[in-house]
Amino acid sequence: MNHSAKIKIGIVGGTGYTGVELLRLLVQHPNVQLTAVTSRSECGQDVHALYPNLRGHLDLQFSQPDVDNLSQCDLVFFATPNGVAMKMVPALLKANVKIVDLAADFRLRDPLLWEKWYGMPHACVDVLEQAVYGLPEVNRQQIAGASLVANPGCYPTAVQLGFLPLLENDLIDPQHLIADAKSGVSGAGREAKLGSLLCEASENFKSYGVSGHRHLPEINQGLADVKGAPVGLTFVPHLTPMIRGIHATLYGRLGDSLENLQALYEARFADEPFVDVMPAGAMPETRSVKGSNQCRMAVHVPQGGDTVVVLSVIDNLVKGAAGQAVQNMNIMCGLPESAGLNQVALMP
Amino acid sequence: MNHSAKIKIGIVGGTGYTGVELLRLLVQHPNVQLTAVTSRSECGQDVHALYPNLRGHLDLQFSQPDVDNLSQCDLVFFATPNGVAMKMVPALLKANVKIVDLAADFRLRDPLLWEKWYGMPHACVDVLEQAVYGLPEVNRQQIAGASLVANPGCYPTAVQLGFLPLLENDLIDPQHLIADAKSGVSGAGREAKLGSLLCEASENFKSYGVSGHRHLPEINQGLADVKGAPVGLTFVPHLTPMIRGIHATLYGRLGDSLENLQALYEARFADEPFVDVMPAGAMPETRSVKGSNQCRMAVHVPQGGDTVVVLSVIDNLVKGAAGQAVQNMNIMCGLPESAGLNQVALMP
């Protein structure tokens, strides 16, 4: 690829939180040129009228999400509700456009499982087979050769990265994994829902989806791939009163191995640009990754028992969505994996 | 007791959050009269100058915490840092003053365990033997006859109440209990600490004390009493960006029993005025108990597995501290257990 030529980028569904986060990252990315940002409802309006933080950074209007328009792009991000991408992706792939889908349409390999959890039949089962699950720490090579990448969900990113070393090395009982996860409210998207109101969600803490959350089968699929066998996971997501951040607290039952877990985690992620294993005894804060693409983690065995506790934090809108999508784009397009992704977290 | 005569109450350490919460509850309690609120640092100042929410409700000045003064009271609450009450309690007991200690001085029966976790020798081991652990849902009768009640910690209240029915009925593996608990920042008290600043604690989520928190031995002692044998607990506390509230998410491994857990929980707490078991499938929010003395809970077995999940919420300053202390006072003094404790949670 000629690096002097910038990659032409389209974003379908640029009005949600993952959309504007993509824009924040891409307007400062050295190797891309934003060509189209689509929104049916805001068509014709300046993008910066909706998101004034982009004033002075982007002079583009929302356009219609049609295939002809988007076919001019080298790569298109879908930051749309579930079920939208699968209707447009086949035509775009035919037009040689690469795709990163930030929604769930291509995350589950089994279309029946998808239908069960997402409540609609899959619209392009044949294309589904080409999709690569975009967790670079597991699938980097396949992503590099992919035309269609399914960007992982936010919880699945934090949870899978945290469990990886334990499952890869057969150190815990895979049938009784527990992931107690806490998310900021932006995970619910920029939708006018009662439960996302400041007056409902602030000064409050609650669980939700305890009986079954859509990210459960996605995590199970990913962990089973790593383990080479099905796993059993209890996944309890919670809503915590803040905008950004996921904190996953992971529990596993250790076997008899006397592995040095700290060394194991450090070695596993030593070459990963976006996973940071903290020193022994540390406890990561979500704000330490706010606005950045890092996953920061720590591993503990409290009171010398046989239960391991892994703490894994990400910014759900960055490593859990838009940042990881840009990381996948970088890999797919042969760019340096960290290009445009070196933001320092905003703290305080 | 002659109910027309009001009980004379003293509060030692009235400047902290549990102190002011005691004041909020007691100025409206029909059966008590506030006689002394002590504070070395604020002595002589109007109490409502420090807490303007009390303007018009309380006309009293902070006084010195001396035994002579406090001996005029029928009952004294200690809302002091750990290690203060144990120095004054023996003299007050001799003066026939009843005591409710909101700190940890009398919570652990084993003085060596206390010394290990609190970093100082216990000052009155003989008196420690008389102390009753003030969890009314377990020890109501002993509390009724006690002169000295150790008011439980906030996490221990939420965690023990949630596990009670499972352990009392031998339904889960007692060696592998997990309590993933989340607390608002008021749990850290009204102290000028960096970690409690709005700029450090808001828009942030983190764990703390993963290697060992002082509430761990207290919970272990309480659950072992219920079980009749030692238990194994992994306890991970977290800080969530809000003022009030604790959400405990409890995990246990079920045996083969086919018990109807919903019915079991409802039956166990049917007569408890301050434990509310929600309908099957519900998930309690901390704000539903904000400012009230309720513990609200729900029990789930996600995906039909063998892991039970109990959700238990309290206001850490009420059922987790001042409210439970008043509940204990009511029991100790022969008052209706709910007297002065019928506040409706503030929502939103």
Next chain:
Amino acid sequence: MNHSAKIKIGIVGGTGYTGVELLRLLVQHPNVQLTAVTSRSECGQDVHALYPNLRGHLDLQFSQPDVDNLSQCDLVFFATPNGVAMKMVPALLKANVKIVDLAADFRLRDPLLWEKWYGMPHACVDVLEQAVYGLPEVNRQQIAGASLVANPGCYPTAVQLGFLPLLENDLIDPQHLIADAKSGVSGAGREAKLGSLLCEASENFKSYGVSGHRHLPEINQGLADVKGAPVGLTFVPHLTPMIRGIHATLYGRLGDSLENLQALYEARFADEPFVDVMPAGAMPETRSVKGSNQCRMAVHVPQGGDTVVVLSVIDNLVKGAAGQAVQNMNIMCGLPESAGLNQVALMP
């Protein structure tokens, strides 16, 4: 009135924030009995299913808002969107039901002004003439004799109370009043609006309605009544990232009078149960009235200049809505004005 008989109360529109706040206050009011809480959308459902803080306090289902049903009540509160009450009030008045309208339908005496600001013609101009503006500190006697009370808006309550002594005594230029007001997000109601999302409104501060807010003509009408002549007010409302509370910062240009403003304010409100003038130099915090019906204020003349600054805080859902409505009900029904309104603010 026979006080042993409880007043039968209806609430139309019980699902919003002013509705649930009315419920919180009324379930503990010693002199009322809740007879009907209506909601078209939630009809038949338990009220406590929507608001779990009411579990154990209220056993009532939402019913249909029809006149027959409501005519059984002695007094009906409307906690509905603007434009609803004016359609039902005439029939209820005919049935001898007293009314307190928490919406704006009866606040402006001039129906054309109402139409201009609220975008619809007034539905019952004749009834409008009977309405009394329910600011007890100004209109107590008229309220006592009224069948229909227009409960003031939240901003108008905080702003008018703060300006009262200055205008009543001709101490400031009435043509150049400035009210810079800040409100928590609950002022926007329990509606699924983008701007009220936690992710839009938290960690953010903004003004709104600068060109003209509906509370402007209401404040102008009230202040002109007090002054006996039209006033000129610049009113700038702002949204501050919290749930409850209004802080009005009022500015006026003083004339040459050497009045002791502190003494004047204290004297003006000496007999008011719900206005608390703080000592000289104090600055009231909104949290000091959170959950209570107090308006707390202070008066300053910074740097010895000719600009007076009045600071006035209320809980917008209590003194700014439901609490003031109950206060009006107490006055209309001959009950003690403070009945059911002695809550201590929740702090912290």
Next chain:
Amino acid sequence: MNHSAKIKIGIVGGTGYTGVELLRLLVQHPNVQLTAVTSRSECGQDVHALYPNLRGHLDLQFSQPDVDNLSQCDLVFFATPNGVAMKMVPALLKANVKIVDLAADFRLRDPLLWEKWYGMPHACVDVLEQAVYGLPEVNRQQIAGASLVANPGCYPTAVQLGFLPLLENDLIDPQHLIADAKSGVSGAGREAKLGSLLCEASENFKSYGVSGHRHLPEINQGLADVKGAPVGLTFVPHLTPMIRGIHATLYGRLGDSLENLQALYEARFADEPFVDVMPAGAMPETRSVKGSNQCRMAVHVPQGGDTVVVLSVIDNLVKGAAGQAVQNMNIMCGLPESAGLNQVALMP
């Protein structure tokens, strides 16, 4: 200056919020090299141990704040408490080190005024005369030639920028200016103070310093310079429950001029890289500048009256502190004024 050589930078007092914000900006600045970050209390410790957001971005330890060490730098920032810089600056200037002081030591030209407001005599009155007030939109040329720049306070930046066009063009009564300003809590610094605790400052709104705030004489000095005559300002700061952001609402009495204020504001700031005048009718949100160096503003004349309202927002830690300091550094060192300052605000 040879741009291939990076400017060597020192930061005195790197542990506070303005210090870490300087670090966030400077580790990504293309033209600088961080040479020394000093902290007496943290000496020897990794900077990223205190601020984990810098892990992977900065490999430097805190060092002692001695002049020898700092003399190796081309430019030193003081992010220290008031009164520290004035003791070290004379020696550093002699060593040909340029200085940007983020504290107040060199902001007031009159040393007696400084002593009155800051409670200590000025330590280097002769050096004070060389200091240039670092508001680039007013003093760009003097800053370019300065060795010592006094970086403006946060409120003074937002307030002065907003009033500039009105005062420069004699459009308002300069004797009756009103600035009603609201700040996030980070303005109080990273100090363990009760009033800055999450439990004291969240879910709360209050004013402070109404009788006189240290930024008042600074604003008065700046506005008088612009006007060419003393001004009269009523300045009321408030604390709003969020981390970052200042919103200044400015009021002035217009004369008879029929100036088009919108056009005037747009023209005044047309060439300013960090002042953004929004379209007529707009109302800027603080979050639209969160983490960026922009001042965003709008001008209104509500209801066609004679009171002008200017809305001016900044991030108090960026344009109100560290960002403006870097802007001044860029100007002083002949770098492009926007170098390292193109961050897009984090939204949401």
